[in-house]
Amino acid sequence: MIPKITFWRVVAVIIVIAGLYSTYLRLFGGLSASTNLSDDFPWGLWIGFDILVGVGLAAGGFSICAIVHIFNIEKYKPLARPAILTAFLGYLLVIFGLMYDLGKPYNIWHAIIYWNPRSVMFEVAWCVMLYTSVLFLEFIPVVLEKYKLHKLLKFMKKVGIPIMIVGVILSTLHQSSLGSLFLIIPQKMSQIWYSPLLPVYFYISAIGAGLSMVIFEAYLSARAFNKGIEADLLSRVGLISVIVLMIGFVIKLIDLIVSGNINLLLTINNYSLLYYLEVLIGIFIPFGLLIQKSFRENRRWLYASAVMIISGFLLNRLNVSISSISPETGVSYFPSINEISVTLMLIVLGMWAFKLIAKNFPVFTEEIHHEEFEAKLNETTIAN
Amino acid sequence: MLKQKAILFDATLCVGCGECYSACKEANHLPETNSDFLKDHLGANTYTVVEQYEDVYSRKLCMHCVDPTCVSVCPVAAFTKTELGAVIYDEDKCLGCRYCMQACPHHIPRYEWSKVNPRVRKCIMCYDRIKNGDQTACAEACPAEATIFGDRDELIEIAKQRLAENPDNYYQHIYGLEEAGGTNVLVLSPVPFDKLGFATNLPKEPLPTYTAKALEKIPGVVAGGGAFLAAMYWLTKRKNKIAEEEKQSNITKE
Numbered sequence: 001m002i003p004k005i006t007f008w009r010v011v012a013v014i015i016v017i018a019g020l021y022s023t024y025l026r027l028f029g030g031l032s033a034s035t036n037l038s039d040d041f042p043w044g045l046w047i048g049f050d051i052l053v054g055v056g057l058a059a060g061g062f063s064i065c066a067i068v069h070i071f072n073i074e075k076y077k078p079l080a081r082p083a084i085l086t087a088f089l090g091y092l093l094v095i096f097g098l099m100y101d102l103g104k105p106y107n108i109w110h111a112i113i114y115w116n117p118r119s120v121m122f123e124v125a126w127c128v129m130l131y132t133s134v135l136f137l138e139f140i141p142v143v144l145e146k147y148k149l150h151k152l153l154k155f156m157k158k159v160g161i162p163i164m165i166v167g168v169i170l171s172t173l174h175q176s177s178l179g180s181l182f183l184i185i186p187q188k189m190s191q192i193w194y195s196p197l198l199p200v201y202f203y204i205s206a207i208g209a210g211l212s213m214v215i216f217e218a219y220l221s222a223r224a225f226n227k228g229i230e231a232d233l234l235s236r237v238g239l240i241s242v243i244v245l246m247i248g249f250v251i252k253l254i255d256l257i258v259s260g261n262i263n264l265l266l267t268i269n270n271y272s273l274l275y276y277l278e279v280l281i282g283i284f285i286p287f288g289l290l291i292q293k294s295f296r297e298n299r300r301w302l303y304a305s306a307v308m309i310i311s312g313f314l315l316n317r318l319n320v321s322i323s324s325i326s327p328e329t330g331v332s333y334f335p336s337i338n339e340i341s342v343t344l345m346l347i348v349l350g351m352w353a354f355k356l357i358a359k360n361f362p363v364f365t366e367e368i369h370h371e372e373f374e375a376k377l378n379e380t381t382i383a384n
Numbered sequence: 385m386l387k388q389k390a391i392l393f394d395a396t397l398c399v400g401c402g403e404c405y406s407a408c409k410e411a412n413h414l415p416e417t418n419s420d421f422l423k424d425h426l427g428a429n430t431y432t433v434v435e436q437y438e439d440v441y442s443r444k445l446c447m448h449c450v451d452p453t454c455v456s457v458c459p460v461a462a463f464t465k466t467e468l469g470a471v472i473y474d475e476d477k478c479l480g481c482r483y484c485m486q487a488c489p490h491h492i493p494r495y496e497w498s499k500v501n502p503r504v505r506k507c508i509m510c511y512d513r514i515k516n517g518d519q520t521a522c523a524e525a526c527p528a529e530a531t532i533f534g535d536r537d538e539l540i541e542i543a544k545q546r547l548a549e550n551p552d553n554y555y556q557h558i559y560g561l562e563e564a565g566g567t568n569v570l571v572l573s574p575v576p577f578d579k580l581g582f583a584t585n586l587p588k589e590p591l592p593t594y595t596a597k598a599l600e601k602i603p604g605v606v607a608g609g610g611a612f613l614a615a616m617y618w619l620t621k622r623k624n625k626i627a628e629e630e631k632q633s634n635i636t637k638e
Contacts, residue, residue: 032497039427039494042485070613072620103480103495103502107460114460114477120595121459121483123602165613169606180598184453184487187585199598 012348019345022338026100034100034338038331041322045335048321049343050097052178053314054090055128056202059210060217061087061135062171064237069164078230079237081142081363082221083214088135089353091128093346100342120180127174134167142361176203182320190271190324191261197251198320204248209282209313211241215306217354219299224355227364235296238305242287245309249283274319282312388469389514390536390568391523392543393443395580396553398530400434400441407525408432408445411510428496431507432522435581440573442580443531445522446471446492446507447560448568451590454484454493462504469536469568470509478504489564489586509568536568543570565590 003009026034037044064083068076099105111125137156144153179202186194195201215234222229256262265272286305295301322333335343358364402421408431409416418424424433432445448471455463455471462477463484484504485493496502510520514533518524523533532539543558559577560567564586571582578584 028500030498030500030502031495037497039485039497040491042482042495066613070617070620072617072624074624101481103482104478105480107477107479110460110477110479114462116456116458116461118456118592118596118599119459119461119483120599121457121481123599125459161617165610165617168613169609172605172609173602177598180595181483183594183598184457184591185489186587186591186594187489187583196594196597 012352015341015344015348018341019348022341022345023100025338026342031103034336034342036333036336036339038333040331041325041333043321044333045318045322045339045343046097046101048318049314050101050346051094052317052321054094054097054346055175055178056206056209056313056317057213057310058087058090058094059171059175059206060212060214061090061138061210062168063207063210064214065138065164066168069161070168076233076237078364079214079218079233081139082217082358084135084138085142085354085357085363086213086217088132088139089350089357091132091135093350094128095132096349097342097346120177120183124174124177124181127170127177131167131170131174134163134170137163138167142363146361172203175206176200178202179320185325188325189320190264190326191259192256192264192271192275193320193324195252195255195259197255201248201252204244204251205282205313205316208241208245208248209309211237211244212286212306212309212313215241215302216310219303219306220351221354221358221364225358225364229299231297231299235290235302238290238296238302241309242283242290242305245283246287249279271324274315274323278312278315278319280312281308282316283309286312386467388467388536388568389509389533390448390469390539390570391445391509391520391531391533392539392570392572393531394543394546394572395440395442395530396572396574397528398434398441398443399528400436401527402434403525403527404432404443404522404531405430405434407521408507411513411521426492426494428494428503428505430494431505437575437580440575440580442571442573443522444492444581445569446509447490447563448507448509449489449564449590450566450568451564451592453487453489453564453591456592456595457483457487459483466511468509468511468514470511470514472508472511473504473506475503487591489583489591490567491583536570539570543572546572562588564588 022034031037035044035046060083064076064079067073068080099108102108111122111129116122138160141153141156141160144150144156176199179198179200182189182194182198183196215238218229218234221227253262256265265275286308289295289301289305295305400422405421405424408414412431414429414431417427417429421434422436424430426433426444432443435442435444448469449465452463452465452471455461455465458478459481460477460479462474464472464474466472480502482495482504485495493504493506495504510518510522513520519533523531526532532542540558540561543561547554547556547558553574555573555576557573557577559571559573559582560569563583565588571577573580576584
């Protein structure tokens with residue numbers, strides 16, 4: 001069957017073709033042929049977006065997982081599987097994206113054998129490695145269900161809770177540690193963003209934005225699969241998201257006042273404007289909207305707020321990793337067309353993979369209830 | 385225990401002849417990068433440069449920090465602070481994350497951006513030479529004794545002596561004595577150091593202590609988080625079960 005040609009499909013194909021061309025440049029020409037990175041700006045879009053934003057937005061996975069499986073608030077269960085799948089694909093893409101950014105990607109496994117426990121990057125590497133495995137284990141029941149492997153499924157349910165707990169701890173560690181990466185450059189960063197509490201901010205904002213990602217993803221899925229939407233659950237998730245983000249902002253505000261850096265926000269320059277933009281789009285406007293029941297329960301406003309939160313989050317990560325860092329020589333950095341096309345390609349690949357998996361596996365259907373499948377299991381044993 | 389070696393560069397003595405620049409290129413087998421050495425910059429093929437700031441000549445090279453950020457941030461331990469004080473790099477371990485470049489307070493490591501198998505490049509204090517008891521190529525080549533090589537504590541004494549004996553010639557500070565925990569390259573200057581392009585906003589404590597403060601909380605997060613989550617699971621499960629039972633008994637009563 002030939003797929004129907006739609007506007008977004010054409011866009012997606014163009015992005016992937018451009019991304020593949022950039023991949024070719026990266027592979028055979030090195031980083032200078034494919035990026036605008038330099039000795040003054042060793043980290044760019046591929047770290048700021050593909051890694052920091054990618055990992056952060058996947059935080060919906062562990063947040064929903066904790067709500068449903070650890071805090072046992074079962075009504076959110078329909079959101080768990082899509083969130084876990086989003087997170088799993090998100091992490092796979094982060095690792096895939098990292099292969100572009102690393103100068104020697106074939107040495108990526110070295111973190112397993114050459115240890116440096118003093119390095120935040122080392123800790124992040126291990127957490128991402130382990131947590132991606134955890135996400136695989138969290139998602140595997142969906143596959144087992146599809147192929148009716150009930151014995152394995154039963155076993156997975158037994159070990160499920162410890163795995164989930166490990167997953168939440170690993171996420172807490174590396175979500176915050178992505179912020180700790182920048183603790184070592186206090187003198188290079190604008191004090192608007194630099195703070196010993198960076199790991200705390202990274203953690204809180206990842207939960208807030210990760211939850212908004214769950215909303216975003218649910219709306220796209222509803223459109224793609226022509227299915228209904230868990231409107232009531234999602235509006236609550238939206239409320240939790242903005243409250244979490246607001247708590248993060250209040251801590252940040254107190255931090256700025258105590259450290260005396262609040263002055264930096266009183267003068268208008270590129271830094272302070274970027275900060276205002278970040279909190280306005282990412283926190284204030286969505287908070288102002290979703291705190292009100294009427295907006296929160298309106299599909300369009302909820303979706304728009306989620307998009308704003310995600311954009312504000314994106315801006316925050318790019319601000320911390322790129323804009324806040326003043327280079328020695330006044331050189332500036334803007335990502336090259338190849339860096340952008342690879343990043344966009346990763347997003348498209350992620351969406352395609354999600355669609356493909358959601359189409360073929362029971363991602364949106366409710367899990368078969370435990371007793372139900374036990375009954376089925378008995379049936380099959382009797383039949384045999 | 386071996387004595388830590390160091391380089392002392394005295395900008396008041398430097399005549400800007402560029403012998404250190406050429407000697408460094410030769411010792412490290414680096415290709416020519418600029419016909420005028422004064423216009424050259426640190427790069428993948430240039431580990432040290434001579435810079436002119438009005439009538440003062442200064443040098444740039446890896447400072448060989450006492451507690452180096454590059455050593456602390458590298459996820460695969462590709463950097464080593466050797467007993468002699470030199471900070472060296474193992475290209476076979478490196479995976480190319482460039483955190484060392486991002487984190488270096490002196491903005492030293494350079495990258496082979498145009499190569500398919502790129503390496504981080506920087507001065508390694510002629511480690512192979514000093515291991516054998518020789519001095520660095522730059523110190524050996526310097527005709528004005530502006531760059532000298534020796535034991536770090538002895539060089540500190542020499543520097544202090546110079547500041548005391550000729551106070552008018554010097555800005556009264558030894559760069560590298562305390563900057564970010566100190567360095568194995570010490571610098572004396574006639575003018576304030578920011579005028580020569582040195583980072584003057586560095587804290588006194590080594591920068592790795594900043595990340596250590598975050599990393600040392602990990603065991604607590606793991607233990608506390610694990611206990612909290614397990615307890616929450618148990619409590620909420622129990623609560624749900626009791627609620628369910630009550631519901632059931634209400635139904636049977638009716």
